[in-house]
Amino acid sequence: MTTGGSADRVPASLRAEALEQLLTERGLVDPNVLDAIITTYETDVGPLNGATVVAKAWTDPEYRRRLLDDGTAAIRELGFIGLQTEHVVVVENTATSHHVVVCTLCSCYPWQLLGLPPSWYKDPAYRARVVREPRRVLSEMGLELGDDVQITVHDSSSEVRWLVLPERPAGTDGLPADRLVPLITRDAMVGVARIQAP
Amino acid sequence: MTAPMDMEGPAAPPRANGELVFAEPWESRAFGMAVALYEAGLFTWPQFQAALIARIAGWEAARTGGAGWSAEATEGAHWSYYEHWLAALEDVLADSGAMLADEITARARALAQRRTGHDR
Numbered sequence: 001m002t003t004g005g006s007a008d009r010v011p012a013s014l015r016a017e018a019l020e021q022l023l024t025e026r027g028l029v030d031p032n033v034l035d036a037i038i039t040t041y042e043t044d045v046g047p048l049n050g051a052t053v054v055a056k057a058w059t060d061p062e063y064r065r066r067l068l069d070d071g072t073a074a075i076r077e078l079g080f081i082g083l084q085t086e087h088v089v090v091v092e093n094t095a096t097s098h099h100v101v102v103c104t105l106c107s108c109y110p111w112q113l114l115g116l117p118p119s120w121y122k123d124p125a126y127r128a129r130v131v132r133e134p135r136r137v138l139s140e141m142g143l144e145l146g147d148d149v150q151i152t153v154h155d156s157s158s159e160v161r162w163l164v165l166p167e168r169p170a171g172t173d174g175l176p177a178d179r180l181v182p183l184i185t186r187d188a189m190v191g192v193a194r195i196q197a198p
Numbered sequence: 199m200t201a202p203m204d205m206e207g208p209a210a211p212p213r214a215n216g217e218l219v220f221a222e223p224w225e226s227r228a229f230g231m232a233v234a235l236y237e238a239g240l241f242t243w244p245q246f247q248a249a250l251i252a253r254i255a256g257w258e259a260a261r262t263g264g265a266g267w268s269a270e271a272t273e274g275a276h277w278s279y280y281e282h283w284l285a286a287l288e289d290v291l292a293d294s295g296a297m298l299a300d301e302i303t304a305r306a307r308a309l310a311q312r313r314t315g316h317d318r
Contacts, residue, residue: 012224017306018302018309023235084243106247158243
């Protein structure tokens, strides 16, 4: 299972290049397909999909109910399905109840909804500390929660991905979904930030 | 690149939507290769995920003696998520017999012999 001690001294950049060459030579990987995958995940797949889900839930009570009942099915209605987004559970943040998501083992994350995880999400410190002292970690990240707010930490796994439905900010009552989408951030959908009023 | 999480200063966690996902180009290639090979059916995603978890757990155990994360134990340690990602990819490829670690090492060493100025 291991690549061995001496192998580890070759820089990862060279190993990645060597692996791509070998895979290409054997017809296992097409560099153009790689380019397309990378472009897709860097540009097309991203927080915009998650924001679309949240904005619809904010403006369509019936959809919101379906989303909280069966996140996977409700997200599928909008066409956002794919790798790492097979089974999604949606939890709702309110004035008194706050949800935050982590993957303690690695970095499970709903790619199709939020894009690829940011570096802090993959960091050993976030993964270990947010479980132990969520209020403090959130405060360090700029989110102050009062003592009356109950915090629930959700550990993502290969079976279940979590998406936080953030609280709709005050002063946005009349806004249609397409005006709400730009307000909705990735961090709010992981639960480490609130949505700011426009 | 990523130090154990420094909440303030230049290494503070980015909070905007527009952050660069990959710190270096090879990281995006490693990412793309895993997705492409999974889509081609060389391994299942749970297999890859288990290998990634094992790699990360190994890194953490080596630094903390199994005691769990602590700022002291991981301070200054080199943490590269995509190095674990790449190692996990090599592990599942080796397990399936599709590519052996020694083959990759040999090719990487050959690439290292290139004269400077001949980056790809």
